[in-house]
Amino acid sequence: METKEENNQKIENFIKEAYDFPKMSCSQIKHKMCELLNSLTGFEERQSFVRKYSWSIPCKEAIDAIKKHSLDNKITDIMAGSGWWAKNLEDAGMEVSAIDNRIGKNNQFGHQISHFFIEEQDCTTWAKANNQNPVTILMSWPPYEENAAFKCVKMLAAGTIICYIGEEIGGCCGNNSLFNFFENECEKIEKIKIPQFYGMHDYLIIYKKVK
Numbered sequence: 001m002e003t004k005e006e007n008n009q010k011i012e013n014f015i016k017e018a019y020d021f022p023k024m025s026c027s028q029i030k031h032k033m034c035e036l037l038n039s040l041t042g043f044e045e046r047q048s049f050v051r052k053y054s055w056s057i058p059c060k061e062a063i064d065a066i067k068k069h070s071l072d073n074k075i076t077d078i079m080a081g082s083g084w085w086a087k088n089l090e091d092a093g094m095e096v097s098a099i100d101n102r103i104g105k106n107n108q109f110g111h112q113i114s115h116f117f118i119e120e121q122d123c124t125t126w127a128k129a130n131n132q133n134p135v136t137i138l139m140s141w142p143p144y145e146e147n148a149a150f151k152c153v154k155m156l157a158a159g160t161i162i163c164y165i166g167e168e169i170g171g172c173c174g175n176n177s178l179f180n181f182f183e184n185e186c187e188k189i190e191k192i193k194i195p196q197f198y199g200m201h202d203y204l205i206i207y208k209k210v211k
């Protein structure tokens with residue numbers, strides 16, 4: 001049984017090493033997580049990761065798939081949090097913009113650190129201003145039972161690529177309107193495994209809006 005100090009040290013090492021996760025494969029990350037964290041509860045590791053990085057764990061396969069399916073190599077993260085995904089997509093050579101309606105100290109989702117420039121804007125306002133032509137958006141862990149993600153995607157032009165990261169229907173992300181929209185108004189292009197925290201069931205799913 002490890003002491004609290006030993007556990008904290010393990011989490012600290014995990015958070016340091018996690019900086020390089022976006023360049024590693026999903027299985028390499030899983031292996032690293034086991035090596036670094038085998039005696040910790042999933043909850044602690046997730047909390048620490050969310051505060052420093054993001055709600056989902058970027059890996060090389062996810063970054064490559066987003067880049068491959070994006071239109072004109074451009075993407076907007078519409079609920080960017082700390083901007084960790086945005087930073088890593090830009091590092092991979094994409095043209096990235098990022099918005100969030102609560103940045104810095106106002107963010108209630110644990111994101112006090114910014115890895116990228118994030119414009120303070122509601123995603124529905126952004127969608128209204130960007131619905132003339134198809135675009136590519138990223139949404140990772142849209143808040144549970146909130147309607148903004150659905151309102152945003154509903155407004156965007158047909159042909160838009162939606163890189164959704166989160167749990168599927170019945171999980172802890174978005175609401176039924178969002179999942180009905182994916183089911184009835186989108187074509188599923190690819191589903192990619194990402195490293196998951198203990199007890200979480202999130203994936204990257206890339207959709208094309210067809211209606």
Ligand SMILES: C[S@@+](CC[C@H](N)C(=O)[O-])C[C@H]1O[C@@H](n2cnc3c(N)ncnc32)[C@H](O)[C@@H]1O
Nearest residue numbers: 054055079080081100101102109122123140148
């Ligand atoms: C669960 S966090 C996920 C953050 C980030 N996508 C990630 O994976 O780490 C949800 C984020 O959505 C943002 N958000 C919620 N409603 C929004 C809206 N209407 N417009 C823009 N951002 C919104 C929150 O401020 C928060 O940063």
